[in-house]
Amino acid sequence: MAERGTFLRKMAPRGASALLAGLAMSAPAMAQESLATDAERVVGQIFERAEPVTEAGAHGFFQLLGNQPIAFILLALAVGTFIGRFRFKGISLGSTAGTLLVGVVLSMIAEAAFGITYSIPGILSSFMLLLFMYALGLKVGPQFFSGLRRGGLAFVGIGFMVWSLNWVICYFGAAMAGLAPGYATGLISGSYTITAILGVGQSALDSGAFTPPDGISVAEVGANMAAAYAISYVLSSVGIILLIRYLPRLFGRDATADAKQAEAEYSGGSTDPVPGAPGALVMNFSPYDLRAFTVTHESLLGRSVAQLAADFPEAPILRLVRDGVIINLEDNPTIAPGDIVTVRANVHDLILEDGELIGPESDEPLARNIPMEVADIHIGSHAISGKTLAELDTQAHGGVEVQAHFRxxxxxxxxxxSDVRFGDVLRLTGPDAALKAVARQFGGRAILPSFKSEVLYLALAMLVGYLVGIATVRIAGIPFALGTSAGCILAGVAVSYFRSRNPEFGGPVHEGARSFLQDFGLNTFVAVLSANVGPKVISALGGDTILWLALIGTAGALIPPLIAFWVGIKVFGLNSVISDGATTGGRNSTPGLNAIIEESGSSVAAVPYPVSYALTTVLALIGGYFSMILS
Structure with a gap:
């Protein structure tokens, strides 16, 4: 028994150790199993949220677009832009109309064939539209006030004509066709593509300003408005884009040539873009150029760089290369035989004089590779105010040349x-370091080309424009507001206007970034809009009423701009592209504006747009309210 007890005592620790060892060995396995379980749970949650398509084939495809609105938008943009590029006998839809058409067709097929109703939050489309309007304002700001001075009255007249003709066609057209109450207001809203008109029409119903006749409920009148709006909206949206795009051509005008002429007229004879405008910081042709010479002339040998700069200020030395090494000019080195010097001066003088004076020209890359920049500098020093360009002698400051002068x-x-005054802007070309040195002397900052986006000014300016646009005043129960679109385009106009006077005001904005905001913003807005309006078109189909809605809505959308454009070029004597811009503003068609910009290759059509746009936005709301009351 003693031996047995001894054996058990000897085995007990060994068994406990084995048990602990087993547990220790199983710990990593248990941890791995736990991690695997967590991973499966996380992945499962991801796929649960992805809402996978459960149907195959076409049904699954349209269900996918419904579950993933981003996929719908990108598809409409890609296919619509692709279709918009095709031209038939010189006519094309363009990217905006193409995107709208593709989006409407996709949403109508989904609704009619599979019962899938697309609905994308309107905040996305609203924000993209505001980006477009702000970017457009940045483009046309410097020309906006010049356009007002030249044709403000004509722009107002064109806008009023478009609105009044549209109201007459839609209201009396609905009355002559015997359409029920609500259709006229819906036609005005859809043909004008102003959804807010439905709001004032509904306000007239809710307030009791209009009482439906016996047998028709308030809900039925509202449904009539929605049906008329949906049908006329789609037809007028596509139709106005094509009409505005080709109005100049219909009247025998060349949109591209007329746009260039309008740009020259509204620029006041300027040959250089104003500060902050697209293409401002681009180096134009200059008689000054960089040349490199091997020093052989004895009169230069043994003299310092500072001495040569004093003796030859019209051809300053920008670089000195000796035995394949760049010598620091700040050390004021002395010229030695065989040195290669780089100068920037008038090519004419260099060919006739300096080539013989310095020595043979060199093609040494190290000597010639001096990056040249263009910069706008705001004069902020009173000490140089009143001096002439000759007195300032920018060429002596490291080969800096004045390209343009703005006041x-x-x-x-x-x-x-030319005298330089405080607040002027000089556009200079030269080496980067030299430009910054001159800017400090002139009391300003060298504004150089940049690929950065100025988000701070964009956000603040759009915020101010948005708040101004939503400020509402009620008169006789009718809400009046400038509108967020008009507010943001005017914000862009204001930023570019102040930047033209001081390039340090939120600049520069790269033209590629601005152009992308303009194109992508509008087309994304149209894609979202097409997804939401397609189902409404389906619900409005049926009976002969749809034919009247299509006919009256299309006539109200297209006939007024056609007449107003003709009056603009024949009566007011406007340039065809300017008249087109005023017409599309009077029609409140932002996609139409983009169409004429694409056709003419210029944004000058946007100069009159805000004037007629703001006027007719107010008039359209008033007209929509009274169209309901008079029903």
Whole structure:
């Protein structure tokens, strides 16, 4: 028994150790199993949220577009832009109309064939539209006030004509066709593509300003408005884009040539873009150029760089290369035989004089590879105010040349006797370091080309424009507001206007970034809009009423702009592209504006747009309210 007890005592620790060892060995396995379980749970949650398509084939495809609105938007953009590029006998839809058409067709097929109703939050489309309007304002700001001075009254007249003709066609057309109450207001709203008109029409119903006749309920009148709006909206949206795009051509005008002429007229004779405008910081042709020479002339040998700069200020040395090494000019080195010097001066003088004076020209890449920049500098020093360009002698400051001179946003003639005043803007070309040094001397900052986006000014300016646009005043129960679109385009106009006077005001904005905001913003807005309006078109189909809605809505959308454009070029004597811009503003058609911009290759059509747009936005709301009351 003693031996047995001893054996058990000896085995007990060994058994406990084995048990602990087994547990220790199983710990990693248990941890791995736990991690695997967690991973499966996380992956499962991801796929649960992805809402996978449960149907195959076409049904599954349209269900996918419904579950994933981003996929719908991107598909409409891609296919619509692709279709918009095709031209038939010189006519094309363009990217905006193409995107709208593709989006409407997709949403109608989903609704009619599979009972899938697409609905994308309107905040996305609203924000994209505001981005488009702000970017457009940045483009046309410097020309906006010049356009007002030249044709403000004509722009107002065109806008009023478009609105009044539209109201007459839609209201009396609905009355002559015997359409029930609500259809006229819906036709005005859809043909004008202003959804807010439905709101004032509904307000007239809710307030009791209009009482439906016996046998018709308030809900039925509202349904009539929605049906008329949906049908006329789609037809007028596509139709107005094509009409506005080709109005100049219909009347025998060349949109591209007329746009260039309008740009020249509204620029006031300027040959350089104002500060902050697209293409401002682009180096134009200059008689000054970089040249490299091997020093052989004895009169230069043994003299310092500073001495040569004092003796030859018209051809300053920008770089010195000796035995394949760049010598620091700040050390004021002495010229030695065989040195290669780089100068920037008038090519004419270099060919006739300096080539013989310095020595043979060199093609040494190290000497010639001096990056040249273009910069706008705001004059902020009173010490140089009143001096002439000859007195300032920018060429002596490291080969800096004056390319253009602006005052209060207007380009001034350039010459040695041009006086520079506080607040002016000089556009200079030269090496980067030299430009920054001159900017410090002039009391400003060198605004150089940049690929960065100025998000701070964009956000603040759009916020101010948005708040101004939503400010509402009620008169006789009718809400009046400038509108967020008009507010944001005017915000862009204001930023570009102030930037033309001081390029340090939120600049520069790269033209590629601005152009992308303009194109992508509008087309995304149209894609979202097409998804939401397609189902409404389906619900409005049926009976002969749809034929009247299509006919009256299309006539109200297209006939007024056609007449107003003709009056603009024949009566007011406007340039065809300017008349087109005023017409599309009077029609409140932002996609139409983009169409004429694409056709003419210029944004000058946007100059009159805000004037007629703001006027007719107010008039359309008033007209919509009274169209309901008079029903």
């Amino acid at each position: 209060a946003g207007n380009e001034l003639p350039l010459g040695p006797n």
